[in-house]
Each structure stands twice: as structure tokens, then as C-alpha cells.
Amino acid sequence: MKKLVTVWMLIFAGSTFAQTASGDIVGELVSLKNNQPIIGAKTLIEDNGRRYQALTDENGRFRMTAIPAGKYTMKIYFLGDTMSNIAVDVPIEAYCNLGKIEFDPKVVAQRGVKITPKATIKFGEIPVEELTAMEIKRSPVKFDVKALVTTMSSEVKLSEDGELMFRGARKGDMIYVLDGIKSNEVFNVPSCSIARMMVYTGGLPAKYGDTLGGAVILETKSYFDLYRQWQAENAE
Numbered sequence: 507m508k509k510l511v512t513v514w515m516l517i518f519a520g521s522t523f524a525q526t527a528s529g530d531i532v533g534e535l536v537s538l539k540n541n542q543p544i545i546g547a548k549t550l551i552e553d554n555g556r557r558y559q560a561l562t563d564e565n566g567r568f569r570m571t572a573i574p575a576g577k578y579t580m581k582i583y584f585l586g587d588t589m590s591n592i593a594v595d596v597p598i599e600a601y602c603n604l605g606k607i608e609f610d611p612k613v614v615a616q617r618g619v620k621i622t623p624k625a626t627i628k629f630g631e632i633p634v635e636e637l638t639a640m641e642i643k644r645s646p647v648k649f650d651v652k653a654l655v656t657t658m659s660s661e662v663k664l665s666e667d668g669e670l671m672f673r674g675a676r677k678g679d680m681i682y683v684l685d686g687i688k689s690n691e692v693f694n695v696p697s698c699s700i701a702r703m704m705v706y707t708g709g710l711p712a713k714y715g716d717t718l719g720g721a722v723i724l725e726t727k728s729y730f731d732l733y734r735q736w737q738a739e740n741a742e
Contacts, residue, residue: 527686527725529596531570533604535562535582543567544609547584551594575725582609597636598725600704635659637703639727648697655692655722661707662720672707675719683723692722701727 531551535544543566551558551573560568573596580592589609596602635658637645647653652670656662661673669678670692682689706721 527575527598528572529575529598529600529602531568531573531580531594531596531602531604533568534606535566535568535584535609536606538608541608544584547582547609550581550583551578553578582607584609595638597702597704598723600636600723635705635707639701642697642700642703645697649694651694651703651722651724652692654703655705658703658705659707662705670722672719675717679717679719681717681719681721683721685724685726695724695726699726701725 531549533549535547535549536542537544543564544562545564545566547562547566547568549560549562549568549570551570553574558570558573560570562568575596575598577593577595579590580594582589582592589607592604592607594602594604637654637658642648642654645654645657647657652664652668655670656664663671663673665671665677670680671677672680678690680690682692684693684695702725704723706723
């Protein structure tokens with residue numbers, strides 16, 4: 507009976523979490539000509555009638571918040587010119603860091619766009635590692651969620667009895683979140699159903715703050731993820 511209740515909770519959460527899980531987009535906009543920050547440019551994402559936007563500050567930095575997790579294209583407007591078709595992938599409760607974007611005000615639309623990815627975030631930083639569905643598919647330990655976690659960060663080890671250990675915390679002191687459902691037990695989800703995994707090793711968001719260890723966040727693929735995958739595989 508306990509297993510049936512757990513399965514029901516996971517199914518129910520999967521139908522609602524995709525609509526509420528959100529993340530942020532951060533980046534830095536500079537001039538292609540002199541590498542100086544561009545102030546007051548507008549970054550914009552439009553999704554089914556909803557608009558998410560932010561202005562760049564005095565350092566050229568911007569941050570769009572509370573964007574539902576998923577893939578989007580972003581536009582940037584500055585002095586009547588537009589950069590478009592900037593691909594972004596918003597993770598759950600984390601940042602999509604676009605790094606430094608070089609922009610030529612004299613060039614319209616996408617030409618002149620150069621994005622330099624950054625491994626770390628210089629503002630609002632949270633220690634988090636992420637694996638995409640493609641990276642999971644290629645992993646030699648893709649059939650073991652715990653083993654996948656240990657490959658994501660040197661801060662996490664696997665004890666002799668198979669428990670995850672975060673540096674500075676007791677064995678098993680962690681939070682596991684599967685499609686919005688919290689648990690202290692790690693479920694071994696089929697790798698083909700995982701859309702992304704994230705591991706927080708410190709500086710946990712408030713919603714995961716009831717542990718001294720870390721957090722493993724796992725999001726399974728939605729119908730739309732599978733449909734886009736089918737479209738890509740059957741494209742002529």
C-alpha cells in the first residue's frame with residue numbers, strides 16, 4: 507500500500523510541477539567594439555502570451571527571474587536595434603548563465619552576437635552542478651542515479667553501504683527531489699526518462715534548507731520533451 511501511495515504522489519506531482527518549477531537567466535551584455543558594458547538594454551522572452559524581461563544595469567548585467575523551466579529563445583533590444591534567436595535552457599531552481607554577450611549596436615538582428623559561456627556565476631552564485639539528458643545518455647553509469655551524482659561533483663562520495671555523503675555532512679544527510687517530491691531516499695529512475703539532474707553542494711535555496719548536506723534535484727521528461735525529441739529524430 508505504501509508503494510502505491512508513493513507512486514500516486516509521484517504521478518500527481520509530475521502533472522503539476524512542470525507548470526510551477528522555475529529558474530533564472532543571468533548574463534552580461536557588452537559592446538563588441540570596446541568591450542564596455544551596455545546599460546539599459548532590454549532582455550525579453552515571450553512564451554504563449556507571457557513576457558519575461560529585465561534591463562541591464564550599470565555593469566551590463568541582467569537577471570530574469572521566475573521563468574518556467576524549459577527551452578526558449580531570447581531577444582535583446584537596445585537603441586532601436588535587436589538581437590534575436592538567442593537560445594536559453596532554464597533549469598529548475600537554478601541559473602541559466604549566458605556569460606558575456608557581445609553586441610554591436612550597428613548590427614540588426616542576430617549578426618554580431620557572440621556568447622562566451624562561463625563556468626561560474628559572478629553574482630547570485632549558488633554551488634550547483636547539472637547534467638543534461640544527452641550527458642546522462644552518454645554516461646557509463648547512467649543506470650545508477652547515485653553513481654551519476656558522484657560523477658557530478660568531487661564534494662559527493664558513495665559510502666561502502668551505498669549512501670551518498672556530502673563533504674562536511676553526515677552520511678545520508680541530504681534532500682532528494684524527484685519532480686517536486688522531497689524525500690531522503692534516492693529513487694533509481696530509468697535514465698531514458700531523465701530530462702536533467704542538478705546537485706547542490708552548498709548554499710542551498712531556502713526551500714531545500716532543512717539539511718546540512720546537499721540536494722539532488724531530478725526532473726523527468728515531460729510529454730513535450732518526448733514530442734520534441736520525436737520531431738528531431740524524424741526531421742527530414
